[in-house]
Structure formats: structure tokens, C-alpha cells
Amino acid sequence: MTDSILTIEHVSKSYTGHKALNDVSLEVPRGAVYGLLGPNGAGKTTLIRIINRITIADEGRVLLDGKPLTAEDVYHIGYMPEERGLYKKMRVGEQALFFARLKGLERREAERRLKGWFERLGIADWWGRNVEDLSKGMAQKVQFIATVVHEPKLLIFDEPFSGFDPINANMLKEEILGLRERGATIIFSTHNMASVEEICDHITLINKSQNILSGSVEEIRRRAGGNIFEVVYSADDSTLHAATNDLATLLSESQGVVGGYRRVKMHVKEDDKLREVIARLNEQCALRSLNEVMPSMNDIFIRAVNGTL
Amino acid sequence: MKNTWLIIMREWGERVRKKSFIITTLLMPLFMIGMMVAPTLMMLYSKGEEKQIVVLDRSGQNIAERLMPTAEAQFVLDEQMSKTEACRIYNEESGIFGILYIGSDVEQRDSVQLITNSSSSMMLEENIASQISAIIEHDKLASYNIENIEAILAEVKTNIELSTFLNDGTGVEESMEVTSSSINYILGLVLGMILYMVIILYGQMVLTSVVEEKASRVVDVLVTSCTPLQIMMGKILGIALVAMTQIAIWALLVIAASKFLLPSLFSAEVVATNDIMLQSLMGTLGNTGYVATLFLYLLLFIIGGFLLYASLYAAAGSAVDSVMDGQQFNSVIMMPIILSIIAMMSVFNDPNSPLAFWTSMIPLTSPIVMIARIPCGIALWEIIVSLVLLYATFIFTTWAAAKIYRVGIFMHGKRPSWRDLWVWFRMK
Numbered sequence: 001m002t003d004s005i006l007t008i009e010h011v012s013k014s015y016t017g018h019k020a021l022n023d024v025s026l027e028v029p030r031g032a033v034y035g036l037l038g039p040n041g042a043g044k045t046t047l048i049r050i051i052n053r054i055t056i057a058d059e060g061r062v063l064l065d066g067k068p069l070t071a072e073d074v075y076h077i078g079y080m081p082e083e084r085g086l087y088k089k090m091r092v093g094e095q096a097l098f099f100a101r102l103k104g105l106e107r108r109e110a111e112r113r114l115k116g117w118f119e120r121l122g123i124a125d126w127w128g129r130n131v132e133d134l135s136k137g138m139a140q141k142v143q144f145i146a147t148v149v150h151e152p153k154l155l156i157f158d159e160p161f162s163g164f165d166p167i168n169a170n171m172l173k174e175e176i177l178g179l180r181e182r183g184a185t186i187i188f189s190t191h192n193m194a195s196v197e198e199i200c201d202h203i204t205l206i207n208k209s210q211n212i213l214s215g216s217v218e219e220i221r222r223r224a225g226g227n228i229f230e231v232v233y234s235a236d237d238s239t240l241h242a243a244t245n246d247l248a249t250l251l252s253e254s255q256g257v258v259g260g261y262r263r264v265k266m267h268v269k270e271d272d273k274l275r276e277v278i279a280r281l282n283e284q285c286a287l288r289s290l291n292e293v294m295p296s297m298n299d300i301f302i303r304a305v306n307g308t309l
Numbered sequence: 310m311k312n313t314w315l316i317i318m319r320e321w322g323e324r325v326r327k328k329s330f331i332i333t334t335l336l337m338p339l340f341m342i343g344m345m346v347a348p349t350l351m352m353l354y355s356k357g358e359e360k361q362i363v364v365l366d367r368s369g370q371n372i373a374e375r376l377m378p379t380a381e382a383q384f385v386l387d388e389q390m391s392k393t394e395a396c397r398i399y400n401e402e403s404g405i406f407g408i409l410y411i412g413s414d415v416e417q418r419d420s421v422q423l424i425t426n427s428s429s430s431m432m433l434e435e436n437i438a439s440q441i442s443a444i445i446e447h448d449k450l451a452s453y454n455i456e457n458i459e460a461i462l463a464e465v466k467t468n469i470e471l472s473t474f475l476n477d478g479t480g481v482e483e484s485m486e487v488t489s490s491s492i493n494y495i496l497g498l499v500l501g502m503i504l505y506m507v508i509i510l511y512g513q514m515v516l517t518s519v520v521e522e523k524a525s526r527v528v529d530v531l532v533t534s535c536t537p538l539q540i541m542m543g544k545i546l547g548i549a550l551v552a553m554t555q556i557a558i559w560a561l562l563v564i565a566a567s568k569f570l571l572p573s574l575f576s577a578e579v580v581a582t583n584d585i586m587l588q589s590l591m592g593t594l595g596n597t598g599y600v601a602t603l604f605l606y607l608l609l610f611i612i613g614g615f616l617l618y619a620s621l622y623a624a625a626g627s628a629v630d631s632v633m634d635g636q637q638f639n640s641v642i643m644m645p646i647i648l649s650i651i652a653m654m655s656v657f658n659d660p661n662s663p664l665a666f667w668t669s670m671i672p673l674t675s676p677i678v679m680i681a682r683i684p685c686g687i688a689l690w691e692i693i694v695s696l697v698l699l700y701a702t703f704i705f706t707t708w709a710a711a712k713i714y715r716v717g718i719f720m721h722g723k724r725p726s727w728r729d730l731w732v733w734f735r736m737k
Contacts, residue, residue, distance in 0.1 A: 016732055054532045054533070074533060079533040085530065102316075143530075146530070
């Protein structure tokens, strides 16, 4: 059994007339960069709120280091919500200090660490400025520092890259990976598959309040690999649908390519059906080419949601 | 606990350092004094331009000649003109303020008329009426041909001053407290108004601040280290501390004035004047112990009243996305406050009327009404019962508000209905 820093066991949560989480279980290995994926409204934020003890689960339990969560554990968790804010009328340094002290740091220690972080991210000059004078990128740096300054062993980022410009997003990525080097475990919640592919090593996919896919990225890729083809053909959409309907799942919208052809990605459910698919495409859709491709996380995401993985 | 304290200190520190806080704290007393002194000063120094009133005297009693100019108007005699003609000539362009027409039989209705080109003042109208009455009375008395009538009249004139004391049972007049109903009413009114202002101003500040924290999503960050109850209480108590800081500064100013400034004024100037009202006002305010006790009660009722309303404002703020949306709930919260003000007015007719008594016991209206009653001398048990009820209700409303707050701060989008609030309240 692997060493898990966080264990979620059969967690369910209902709001009036709506089940936000339905019997979700997952394990986050220590030192992982863990992707929590799912469409909007799938229940990711609810799960994160339960981990942060903002809301309480109706059923099931959450273990940190094998022990049920207590109020003190918030000091070991750093959480950067998707919607983030700072007090506009407050000075940057004071504000960072306020958040750091809320996370249990003593004033002097908090100040020492914050100064270090400010130096590092090149915003030391901003210590005495008002937050409302900061650019958005600067404010996000401050927010990031406030999230990590108490050196939590578990870090949770909700859609961390949304709203960051490419330079800051890259800096953030480097810093996050750096934090992992120094022993932190990181949970990402996102619906942006590209960022997952780049840095996550484990994922859980939540859809309609349920955990529908969990594991290491490598393993999932291997499991989902094969039987994905990029097809170039010449026919209208309805003909294509009719030809492939019962044998394959389309993974993308078909797009026009050079020479009047169209291109689409599809997953063929069973190996021995491939020949039949080729035959039909050839016959009905003027097949031009067909290549096997490795599945992207996006493909896997769509197939998992459609139940065809 | 530590986190609540951090939030309190943040709320307090941010507000107390604002320029607007410092300015209002120092200027408010000056403003209040100004409000009291300004009307007198204006009367003294700015008489404005003198009004000319043309008098058409048809009484045959030479009334017009005996009219004395008032502070604002002079009377000009015109013997010849008819009323209609005068009205045409002395119109707005003429620069004349108006026409005073005195008919042949002065005591008949509609016989004395003031026809003006612009609106006249109550003071001027009263002055004219009383002058003419006095002249007629004088003429009537003179017609009896009594010897030395002037001397007799002067001799008959009487003016009684009523001194009032609160019976302390000792029978020793010197130990009894000097009271004055009018001073008590004024004090009650001022205290009630202070409480009203604090509840409204600082209560709204809670609402605005909760909405801002929610809209800017700072609260999403805060909840990762504090419980919603801590955040709400930290905010309410922090703002309460701001209010108390302000009142404490005012109290110090007033007490200092009562201790050092008033005694020196009292001895010299005030005793010289015979204004009993002014004397008892100085007496009341010069009683430092009494002033301090009043401030203690004021503080107790302000804390209770503010906390009660602040929790309601916090719940309302947590439920909406913008201050504008908050108005829907704000207007409902305002209702009992307005009611308190109306009930407070009844205190001035009779501080012990059933309406005054009950509204000073019911927690939503009690802070404002009770503080207005206290200067009138209310039994201590009534004050204690009122305070206990107030604080018990505050605990209840805070508990209820926290239940709405903890759900509300995460709800964005549609403005919630009353039914939604009820659903949130009952959520586990």
C-alpha cells in the first residue's frame, strides 16, 4: 500500500434537492501533484471545501496522515481558491502578515518568511503599497505567497492558472514544482486538461458527483491507450455518424482540412471492429487516411464522461 | 479565539486609521455645538435686509403710529391710498415687503390683514398681532380713566419660577437632586439620537463590509483558516470597537468639559443671568458623576443594541452580492429602528406611559427608547431587565445570523428570497 497523505472515504454531501458528492473515495499519495478534474459543477469545489473543513460531509470521512481531520489541520493545509481576493484598502505587507498569522504563524516568523518570499518573487518594493495600486499579476503573487507562507504539507489550488498571464503562470508552475521538491503534496482542481498533462502525476476525475476515474497519469494513459485514430475523409457529418455510429465514439468535432477533406478523432471500442470501421469509412466516406494516436488527457476526459473508457 | 482577535484588530485598525474616522471624531462635537449655537448667532448677526411694510390704518385709533419696528421689519404709514390701489402699486417690483391693512373695527374677523409679496415669518406675524392687541388693550384700560394705571400694571406683573427636586426621602432640600424636565428631555433626545446614529451608521458599515468581503472573494480565503462564525463575530466586534473608540473620545471630551470648563463658566456668567433653564443645564452637565453614569448606560445600550442589529445586518450582507441588493433587507431591519424613534417621542410626553415602558423592554426598540427614558429617572430594575432581555436577544440573533451567514457567503448570483434564507437557516 502506498503512503497516502490524504484519504477520502465514501464522502457524500447533499444540498437541498441536489447531491453534490455521491460516495466519493480517493487517495492522494504523499509528494504527488494530484489533479482533481471534472466539468464545472461536478462537485470538485464541494470536495475541496470538505477537505478544508469549510463544510462538513454528510457521510464518510477525510483522513490526513491517517487521522480524521481536526480544526488544527487547517494550519497544515494551504488553499488558494479559484475566486481569490485581497482587501483593497490594506497595505500589501500588512495583508500578507494578516493571512500568515491567521494560519498560525507568529508575527516575527511570519514577517521573516514573507520578506523572503517577496524578495524571491521580485515584489519586495511593494510591501508598503496599497493593494488597489497593484496590477493583477502582482496581486496574484501576493495571493500565492499568502497560500504557501506557512509551509503546509498539503497545498490545494483551485484553477490556479486561470487569470494568470503566461509569464506568471510559468513562474507559478515552477514555484509549485519547487514546493513539491521540498516535500509538499499538491492538489490541483481544474478543467484545463493541458495543465494537467504538464505537471500532474496522479488524477481523479469527478463527474456528476461521482469519482469515475482515479490513478496515476501513466497508468491511465496506458489503460486508455490504443484504438484512437485520426481519420481524414470526405463526407458530411451525418454520413460519418451513420457509418461509425455503433462501432466508434467520436472524440472531437470534425474539422475541415486542406483539400476539402475533413478530420476527426475517434475511438474504436473493440480491436476486431477496426477492419469493419475502415471498410465502412472507405465505402461511405471516401477515407483518405487513418492513423493511430496516443490519447490526450482531454480524450480520456471525454471518454470517461461518456462512459466509453 | 486567536483568529477572531486577529480579525477584530484588522477591522479596527483599518478603520481607525482612516482619515475620515479621525475627521468625523474630532469634528462631530464641533458640529453638534455649532448646531446648537448657530441659530442664535444667525439671529444676532444676520438680520438680513430690513423689510418695509406699508400700513393702511382705517381704525381711527392711531394704531399705525404706535407700531414699533420689529427686528426684521419697519412700518411705513400711508394715509391716502385704498387697499386695492396699494396692492397694485406696492407689488413685488416695488421693493416693499407687504401691506398691513387695519380695518375700522379691529376686533372683527378679517379686519386686520397682512398682504405680502413673499412669504412672511411666523415671528413677524405674531409680533404684529401682539403689538396691535397690546395697543388695543392699552386703549381700553385707558378708557376706564383709572389713576396711575401704568404704575398699577407694572406692579401687577408677576413671573413665577418653578424649582424642581427629586425627593430622596431625607427631607433635606440641599441633598436633593435638582431636576428639570426640559433638561431631561433634551438629554434623553440627544442620547437616543446618538444611539440611533451609531446603530444606523455602524450597522450599515457591517452590511457594506460583509458584502465587500464577499464580493471581493476575500472571504473565500478567510474561511480556509477561520470558521464563518469567527469571521462574522470578528467583523461585528471589530466595528463595535471602532464605534466605542469614537464614543470614548467624545465621552472624554464631554467629561473634561464638565469637569474643567463648565465650573468656571457656571460660577461667573450663569449665576448672573436669571435663566433657570440654562442654570439647570449647566448644573446637570456640571455633575461629573451623573454624566459619567449616563455614558456608562449609553455604552451598555449601544453595545447591546449595536450587536443585536449588527448580527442582522451581517446576515443580510452575507445573503446578497451588492450593497444595492442589500436594501431589500435593510429596509426591513430599519423598521423597528424607525419605530423606536417614534416611541422615543412619546417618552417626552410621559416617560412612564405604557408605550414608553413596553417599547423600552422589547429588545428591538429597547436601546433607543430606554436610553431616552434614563435621564428622566427610571427605576434601576427596569434598566436591568431591559439590558438582560437585550443581551439575551443578541445572543439569539447572532446564533441565527451565523447560520444564515455560513451559507450565504458562498452563494452568488440570484438575490435570495426570504424563503431561501429560511432554507439556509435550517441547513445542517
